[in-house]
Amino acid sequence: MIVLGLTGSVGMGKSTASKLFSDEGIPVYDADAAVHALYKGAAVPLIEAAFPGTTRDGEVDRAVLSRVVFGDPESLKKLEEIVHPLVREIETSFVEAARAAGAPLVVLDIPLLFENGGEQRCDLVAVVSAPPEIQRERVMRRGDMSEEKFEAILARQVPDAEKRARADIVIDTSGPIEDTRRMVKDIIARFTAPPAA
Numbered sequence: 001m002i003v004l005g006l007t008g009s010v011g012m013g014k015s016t017a018s019k020l021f022s023d024e025g026i027p028v029y030d031a032d033a034a035v036h037a038l039y040k041g042a043a044v045p046l047i048e049a050a051f052p053g054t055t056r057d058g059e060v061d062r063a064v065l066s067r068v069v070f071g072d073p074e075s076l077k078k079l080e081e082i083v084h085p086l087v088r089e090i091e092t093s094f095v096e097a098a099r100a101a102g103a104p105l106v107v108l109d110i111p112l113l114f115e116n117g118g119e120q121r122c123d124l125v126a127v128v129s130a131p132p133e134i135q136r137e138r139v140m141r142r143g144d145m146s147e148e149k150f151e152a153i154l155a156r157q158v159p160d161a162e163k164r165a166r167a168d169i170v171i172d173t174s175g176p177i178e179d180t181r182r183m184v185k186d187i188i189a190r191f192t193a194p195p196a197a
Contacts, residue, residue, distance in 0.1 A: 031108070105192050
């Protein structure tokens, strides 16, 4: 089984590419979805203990938590020390289940793959990328985004040029979605084709 890491900087189209893999029947592990689930489950008491007042009605209040950790590297590190091991457990279970089911290819959709050393758990890495002006336009269309927040996110991420240089595959999302879909299908065909007789 091939484990393909899928990553990309904010606004590059990673979620779109991830959905295209899923649409083709490839098992996709979504690290962000895992965090969302943890914020309504196992992580809630741990986060409340570390950051009192950041949970409400049995789940993490993401807006409040974001205000607490934003711009505070120490708090962010403490949060990551709580959440990352739980996320890894979910990822490991996902990979084991896919392997047991005989999947030839799985995708690990992890935004901070390089930043957290996650590429070491992958056979190959695909980086989703687009020109900076397209990235900025996409990100600034989000209702909750400001220039300050965008710059803070970029500061935490490995630069796009470095990600592309470290990638085994680059998925360019600057064109129509059909172009991206074709690239995804080509990747799937390459890694799921039966060996030649």
